[in-house]
Amino acid sequence: MTTPLTVEEYRELLAGALPEASDADTVEPRVESLFTPDTHRAALYVDSTVVRGGRGVGKTFWYRSLLNESLREVAAQEYGIERLRRVTVSQGFGAALRHDLYPGPGALRQLVEEGVRPYDLWYAVLLTAFGQQELRELPEWRDKALWVRANPGAAERTVQKVDEEARQQGVTHLILFDALEHLHRVRAQADRLVGGIMELALAMRLGTRSIRFKVFIRPDMYDGALLHFPDASKLTSNAAALTWSRANLYGLLFHTLGNHDSELAARFRQLTGGWQSEASGRRHVPPPLLSGDEQFQSEQFTQIAGPYMGSNFRKGHTFTWLPNHLMDGVEQVSPRSFLSALQKALSETRGQYAGHEYALHHEGIRRGVQKASETRVTEVSEDMPWVVSAIRPLAGHQVPVEQAKVEALWQEFHLADELRKLAERYEPQGDDEIKVRTGPRYPEDPKLLIEELIGLGVMRRRRDGRIDLPDVYRIAFGVGRKGGVPRVAG
Incomplete structure (x- = not known):
């Protein structure tokens, strides 16, 4: 019989297994770290062109995993997607500088300034991936796009x-795009570049049988992209989303603990039972109970964090409390926030509650949520600065709050004037003028502005009509709630 892990052994396993870096760009996926939540299957279908997902949900992870033949094989096996075994994969754009494959941000800025058409540019990227002879002899992307x-x-x-040869061979050429927020520092130009990618993606989808694009993109970027071409709606109907259920999040945690290269991880697998080890011995697959049964998961997490967020159930159950307080207004939690909160909970517990009877103290978990909130607000301020402008007037007040009070606060702070600078405007593109959105859609209509914030998950509306902010935004914005998690002091 396997000896249960002690409190300090659980802490040691958590410290070793939880990823140190919260930024996906610094972590390369490995076979042992490849967790395959059931909600991501559709995103990996070869014909799913658009894969939408916010920060920290796995866009870059899957982009990099699909570039790796071993990881593709694991995904094909676990998701039952046979077609993933018969693809050749190329990079259309990513965070890494690969001038031989696609233009980097500096080159893109110059190309945009020179008026190069995005569609032609991405067509040049596609042909470069196919080894087009004429383009090989042209070192500059400007010249490649002009050749096209x-x-x-x-x-x-x-x-x-290329399409005919691939069809005869029974393979599909898959061109991957990621890190689209790095296309151009001016959002209006980034929208144009994204529009060019989408137009070409649809052309390949409709015009070929064996050439497909897969575009990993934030929802707000997709919504703002300039999709002014016929049948653009077909991309939306075909889009997939990277979402995480509560069972997925805890499944990821237990997968991470069980796949750490240590004796403690081996004992954890024996204690929880039913793990399957692949032939290579590098990757261990948790049993369905541990990856998808919330009752069993709750029992296991209780071994780590105790049952309650205090002395009794009135303070909340640890298993549900943690994801509930990391959830945004559309009921989504990013795994990055989830694991980051656990990291912070561990360091707080070790630093201030080392004698606690469980590996994680409930106050440490609270501080983990506070830290995750600060990180999320930093991210949204980078991605959509206008959101920060809209929520800042609520600081010092409590939610839920009547919508009329929100509108009055916005008027008091002259929000419309501030947002007008970020609002829709018309910009020239060649002989035409196109509408470009760099701020909210309706900066001067508070009711529609609230609906847009609700759609983004920053706000939510209660059944009684009052406006609320999920904790993952509320805490760091300095907005209060009676009995809620307070903002970090200092």
Whole structure:
């Protein structure tokens, strides 16, 4: 019989297994770290062109995993997607600088300033992936894009030939795009570049059988992209989303603990039972109970964090309390926030509650949520600065709050004037003028502004009509709630 882990052994396992870096760009996926939540299956279908997901939900993780043949094989096996075994994968854009494959941010800025058409640019990227001979001899992306513009027939013949050869071989060419927020520092130009990617993606989807794009993108970027081309709605109907259920989040935690390279992880697998080890011995698959049964997961998490967020059930159950307080207004929790909160909970427990009877103290978990809130607000301020402008007037007040009071506070702070600078405007593109949105859709209509914030998950509406803020935003914005988690002091 396996000896149960002691409190300090659980802490040691958590410290070793939880990823140190919360930034996905610094972590390369490995076979042993590949967790396959059931909610992500549709995102990996070869024909799912658009994969939407906010910060920290796994866009870059899956982008990098699909580039790796071993990880693709694992995903194909666990999701039962046979077609993933018959793909050749190329990079269309990513955070890494790969001038040989696609232009970097500096080159893109210059190309945009010179008026190069985004569609032609991404067509050049596609042909480069296919080894188009003429483009090989052109070192600059400007010249590649101009060649595409000047030689549409040759470009189309290359695509047709590649498509026919791939069909005969039974394979699909999959072109991946990620890190689209790095396309251009001016959001209006980034929207144009994204629009070019989407237009070409649809052209390949409709015009070929064996060439597909997969575009990992934040929802707000997809909504703001300039999709002014025929049948653009087909991309939306085909879109997938990277979402995480509560069972997925805890499944990820237990998968992470069980796949740490240590004797403690081996004992954890024996204690929880039913793990399957792959032939290589590098990756261990948790049993369905541990990856998808909340009752069993709750029992296991109680061994780590205790049953309650205090002395009794009135303070809340640890298993439900943690994800509930990390959830945004559309009931989504990013795994990055979840694991980061656990990291902080562990360091707080070790620093101030080392004698606690469980590996994680409930006050440590509270501080983990506070830290995750600060991180989330920092992220939203980078992605959508106008959101910060809209929530800042609520600081020092309590939620839930009547909508009329929100509108009055916005008027008092002259929010409309501030947002007008970020509002829709028309900008020239060639011979046309197009509408470009860099702020909210309706900066001067408070009711519609609230609806947009609700759609983004920053606000939510209660059944009685009052406006609320989820804790993951509320805490760091300095908005109160009676009995709620307070903001970190200092």
